[in-house]
Amino acid sequence: xxxxxxxxxxxxxxxxxxxxxxxxxxxxxxxxxxxxxxxxxxxxxxxxxxxxxxxxxxxxxxxxxxxxxxxxxxxxxxxxxxxxxxxxxxxxxxxxxxxxxxxxxxxxxxxxxxxxxxxxxxxxxxxxxxxxxxxxxxxxxxxxxxxxxxxxxxxxxxx
Amino acid sequence: xxxxxxxxxxxxxxxxxxxxxxxxxxxxxxxxxxxxxxxxxxxxxxxxxxxxxxxxxxxxxxxxxxxxxxxxxxxxxxxxxxxxxxxxxxxxxxxxxxxxxxxxxxxxxxxxxxxxxxxxxxxxxxxxxxxxxxxxxxxxxxxxxxxxxxxxxxxxxxxxxxxxxxxxxxxxxxxxxxxxxxxxxxxxxxxxxxxxxxxxxxxxxxxxxxxxxxxxxxxxxxxxxxxxxxxxxxxxxxxxxxxxxxxxxxxxxxxxxxxxxxxxxxxxxxxxxxxxxxxxxxxx
Numbered sequence: 001x002x003x004x005x006x007x008x009x010x011x012x013x014x015x016x017x018x019x020x021x022x023x024x025x026x027x028x029x030x031x032x033x034x035x036x037x038x039x040x041x042x043x044x045x046x047x048x049x050x051x052x053x054x055x056x057x058x059x060x061x062x063x064x065x066x067x068x069x070x071x072x073x074x075x076x077x078x079x080x081x082x083x084x085x086x087x088x089x090x091x092x093x094x095x096x097x098x099x100x101x102x103x104x105x106x107x108x109x110x111x112x113x114x115x116x117x118x119x120x121x122x123x124x125x126x127x128x129x130x131x132x133x134x135x136x137x138x139x140x141x142x143x144x145x146x147x148x149x150x151x152x153x154x155x156x157x158x159x
Numbered sequence: 160x161x162x163x164x165x166x167x168x169x170x171x172x173x174x175x176x177x178x179x180x181x182x183x184x185x186x187x188x189x190x191x192x193x194x195x196x197x198x199x200x201x202x203x204x205x206x207x208x209x210x211x212x213x214x215x216x217x218x219x220x221x222x223x224x225x226x227x228x229x230x231x232x233x234x235x236x237x238x239x240x241x242x243x244x245x246x247x248x249x250x251x252x253x254x255x256x257x258x259x260x261x262x263x264x265x266x267x268x269x270x271x272x273x274x275x276x277x278x279x280x281x282x283x284x285x286x287x288x289x290x291x292x293x294x295x296x297x298x299x300x301x302x303x304x305x306x307x308x309x310x311x312x313x314x315x316x317x318x319x320x321x322x323x324x325x326x327x328x329x330x331x332x333x334x335x336x337x338x339x340x341x342x343x344x345x346x347x348x349x350x351x352x353x354x355x356x357x358x359x360x361x362x363x364x365x366x367x368x369x370x371x372x373x374x375x376x377x378x379x380x381x382x383x384x385x386x387x388x389x390x391x392x393x394x395x396x397x398x399x400x401x402x403x404x405x406x407x408x409x410x411x412x413x414x415x416x417x418x419x420x421x422x423x424x425x426x427x428x429x430x431x432x433x434x435x436x437x438x439x440x441x442x443x
Binding site: 060063064075076077078079103110112113121123124125128130132 | 351353354355365366370371372373402406408409410
């Protein structure tokens with residue numbers, strides 16, 4: 001029952017518009033790289049988080065990270081650390097901060113900021129190579145997608 | 160700031176490259192047609208401080224891809240060279256001339272040329288790539304139309320000119336009048352473009368040898384250009400490759416032949432000083 005409710009909410013929030021209740025990218029409050037408050041107030045769905053992490057047009061996290069639990073999906077990158085056991089190393093708030101904007105936790109990191117809309121050099125229109133037309137880009141991931149990824153990461157505990 | 164970035168990622172890298180996947184270039188040797196020795200590994204030029212040893216991209220490719228470069232009959236890029244040999248002799252434009260009218264045999268007159276381009280041109284007061292020099296010959300000496308930068312005839316011609324220098328060490332000059340262009344190229348190399356905020360150095364200096372999804376990252380050297388890509392089944396120019404890499408950062412790319420890409424080409428070429436000219440190469 002709870003499951004169904006959550007799924008409905010996910011569909012609503014996940015449909016592109018961040019949702020009226022979502023915290024806008026510019027308003028996210030970081031403390032030492034962590035974000036304590038949920039971006040949407042809706043519990044994350046680890047199933048969708050798994051999809052976001054492995055899909056090229058979405059988070060594509062495995063482009064850079066190896067995750068043993070995702071070994072069904074081919075080709076994991078080696079640019080970032082393995083995410084195995086990541087929830088035993090970081091608190092939920094820290095993981096939310098890292099996924100939303102890893103540059104705050106890790107100065108100068110290569111990991112892209114997934115919940116940020118401005119401050120880029122020659123931003124493009126997606127992968128077209130053409131100039132972006134808006135001042136503020138769509139963030140790489142929506143607020144609920146980030147909550148879902150965090151929920152998935154929280155399942156990656158050391159045995 | 161840039162320093163910190165590199166340090167942080169190098170430290171982070173050290174933590175997990177100790178694992179089972181010992182990434183990096185392989186130890187294969189490239190000898191083309193059993194006679195042309197290609198230097199695919201050399202000490203980094205003095206101007207580079209992030210890297211000790213430079214490698215041709217060939218050393219990061221799979222065995223089957225590497226094999227296609229061992230013999231000119233297997234190398235699909237050599238079809239471009241053949242096309243260009245015919246164009247070399249073909250008269251075009253108002254002056255009734257072909258390349259051969261001024262330069263005779265490409266084999267002897269063009270030997271060594273690829274190795275020193277991009278190069279400062281005193282009369283024009285600019286750094287010129289091979290494409291710029293070729294188009295200058297076409298327009299001012301032949302009275303012919305310019306070729307498109309990444310068009311078929313142009314890429315084939317650069318393949319021919321490259322092929323006759325294979326085995327010679329890349330040796331582009333970066334001082335004197337070329338220096339300001341080189342500096343500009345260097346700045347571009349370290350700029351984190353696009354929504355993904357990635358620089359050339361992030362992938363090709365900090366992470367060569369690592370996998371990024373299904374791709375084995377090389378140092379992004381251009382000694383092998385033009386390069387035949389199996390994925391597109393075409394010979395591609397240096398600027399075409401730069402465009403693809405910039406586009407992949409979700410950035411607005413620069414145009415073929417733009418001052419930015421000319422500067423970047425000079426800078427990237429200079430990072431390969433000491434490797435052999437290898438084009439036309441084969442990559443995936």
